[in-house]
Amino acid sequence: MLPYLDKIINEFRSCFSRQAAFHWFVITVIGLMVRSDQLGVTSIVRDLTLHPRCYETLIHFFRSSAWSLESLRLTWLQVVRKAAPLMTVGDRVVLVGDGMKQSKEGRRMPGVKKMHQESENSSKGEYIFGHLFGAVGVLVGASAKWFCLPLFMNLQDGVKTIWNWGASAPAEPKSDSHVVQMIGQGFAAAKVLGDALFLLDRYFLSVPALIRWKQEQAASGVRLDLITKAKVNTTAYEFPAAKNQAGAVRRRKARKSSSRSFFKPGQHRFKRPR
Template identity: 40%
Template sequence: MQLCQRLEQILENLRPAFSREATYQWFILLAWGVVLNSQPSAITSYVNALGLTESYYHQALHWFESKAFNVKGLTLGWSKWVSQHENLYRIKEKRVYVGDGIKVGKEGRKMPGVKRLHQESGNVAKPEWIRGHYFNALSVLVGVRPLVDKSCCNQGSTGNPY
């Protein structure tokens, strides 16, 4: 039950990004669909995870093109919530971010989002340039606890590894 309440609290903080109540309610439904989904990620999977019939598919699809919310406002609301989180992990008072990215080659030339990408590799078998998608993510660590007690790491050492 705590997970449900916590997710509802987080989503409530994002309410100002939506100009219409119906759009916000669809956002909540789709967020729960993402959480409950056990199939490959797709709108159909989110609708199925919620137990909705396929007649709701087009309404869910329409949400992604709605003008009743602003992606920038949603991002700012999320960033504000995360930055105020009491369990934000810090090292020397600085937030800890984790980032990663992957380049996925695609054959098609007219696919949306396909770009010319440079590959950094010491392997000469790989081409230097490919056409494909670049997926990346940036995260901030929240609620992290050390797995090892720091006092056990100092045995026999002269310096503090932290």
């Protein structure tokens, strides 16, 4: 196992402009693999029996300018494409995406905001304070059992103000919603791994997500097909007819139709899965 890990980790050497930063990257990765609890940097220092002064050094490593998160993400995608046994349907890999709301006690932590809890579990409150994470993974393994290998995972809500701080802030402030960011990350993975199927639940079936999907599909040159469940309450409105009377206000909506009605004439063409 150790030679294999050494080979994989050395693929990231080009992402660091300084040798010392790369050494701390190796220590951080190994520490996250062998840690016995989830106390952040403290767990790494404790389980690797590092000197207590290494705590501050590790904190500075995460703020170092010797590496960038984007280069690490791109290298990780390339490593996955080369080394992982990817599941394919036809000639496409299978991506999986979902979001998770993690409750937090601290009200002044970065990224913590009030969120609605959609879970049907009666033991959970309707509203919680916490973080909203988004994750995208790819299915890997053998035909007997498949696993989801993470590709992206980050906070996707409550951090818009933080992203736009400092001199490196973009000219246009980042304001993409959670569902739009998931579509963008799916295309970022497909650009490296190839054409893909993207499995999402029906929460992500929204107009902004479909608009972003259409834009990325035209600009990226890769094919990413979304597989999700349609909402039963989806309705479509016809274009309202303009009125010719002077001073009349044009109607904003015309006759509406349920999405179910479009499938009823051809329902005999669909097969129920066994």
